[in-house]
Amino acid sequence: MRDRLERLLGTGVGDVRDLGSSHSWTLHRASLDDGREVFVKAASGQAGVFAAEAAGLRWLVEAGPGTPVPEVVAADDHLLVLPWLPSSAPSRDAAERLGRELAALHTGDRPDAYGAPWDGYIADLPLDNTLDDRGWPRWYAERRLEPFLRLGARHLSSGDIRLVERVMADVEALAGPPEPPSRIHGDLWSGNVQWTDGRALLIDPAAHGGHRETDLAMMALFGAPHLDTVLAAYDEAAPLADGWRARVPLHQLHPLLVHVALFGGSYRAPLVEAARASIG
Structure with a gap:
């Protein structure tokens, strides 16, 4: 998980905490070396799920200013990374x-x-x-x-x-x-x-x-x-x-x-x- 995140994000990854699972993916909270906290979904299959979710979030933002959705930090076939939302x-x-x-x-x-x-x-x-x-x-x-x-x-x-x-x-x-x-x-x-x-x-x-x-x-x-x-x-x-x-x-x-x-x-x-x- 840490190696895959570092390759995707281009920054070091510190602590990764498991938060359980949902459907066919697992959920995590990760601390990055640049000070950010992120939320991570990870899956070994269903490659299209995260691509669809990332595309949807980015597309909703195009509706106009103030759209109530988080930014997509990064995504690939097996990981989706969003800001950590307290x-x-x-x-x-x-x-x-x-x-x-x-x-x-x-x-x-x-x-x-x-x-x-x-x-x-x-x-x-x-x-x-x-x-x-x-x-x-x-x-x-x-x-x-x-x-x-x-x-x-x-x-x-x-x-x-x-x-x-x-x-x-x-x-x-x-x-x-x-x-x-x-x-x-x-x-x-x-x-x-x-x-x-x-x-x-x-x-x-x-x-x-x-x-x-x-x-x-x-x-x-x-x-x-x-x-x-x-x-x-x-x-x-x-x-x-x-x-x-x-x-x-x-x-x-x-x-x-x-x-x-x-x-x-x-x-x-x-x-x-x-x-x-x-x-x-």
Whole structure:
């Protein structure tokens, strides 16, 4: 680890502390001889995962000044290095700032199409980022719902599958007013929000051009500190289309299908509930 880091960073590496593991990679904190502290992900396989994460972080920054993501210190096929972000307690002021900055990210320099110009991953599952300018509903059904419905089908009943297929068939009527693509984080559950030094930064993205309501729905899926404050600040800065709250379950279907594919039938009930709520 130390030798690989030194070759990648071009500086000496002192202490390297293990922080556990996540999916198919290990996590570390390293002290560099130049005084910096960094966070390191390391993996022996899945070479594209770190390239996709690094590309996504750099691409999100292109939305404009103040984008709430950390810089990429360095990356290769087996290592991803980010600044070490000391944890702080979530606060309402930081949540309000996050809402404004997330609105700026979504409405800043917008991509021309849904998807992204790199192969994506969510956790360590491949994510189809095929670029498409036909509109979000069909792209979402074809690139986000259908592939993960196939992956998770063994944990679902035939009735469950038909229910999700009904949502996919009706997605254009369920999706609400048309929205242009936004640069979105793509996996914005609370564990991917790092509260640090009076603000919140977004980590571990599955970034792509998507629908801005998707990030907000993901934040609501498993709960997030001061979520009402985040949403109020967001809506004030970049008002959401009428009916957005009713569409939250539609946007939650993709992450729930991912969880079914990764973790099995324990996520079947919330998936079915979200699919039913999507139809109304």
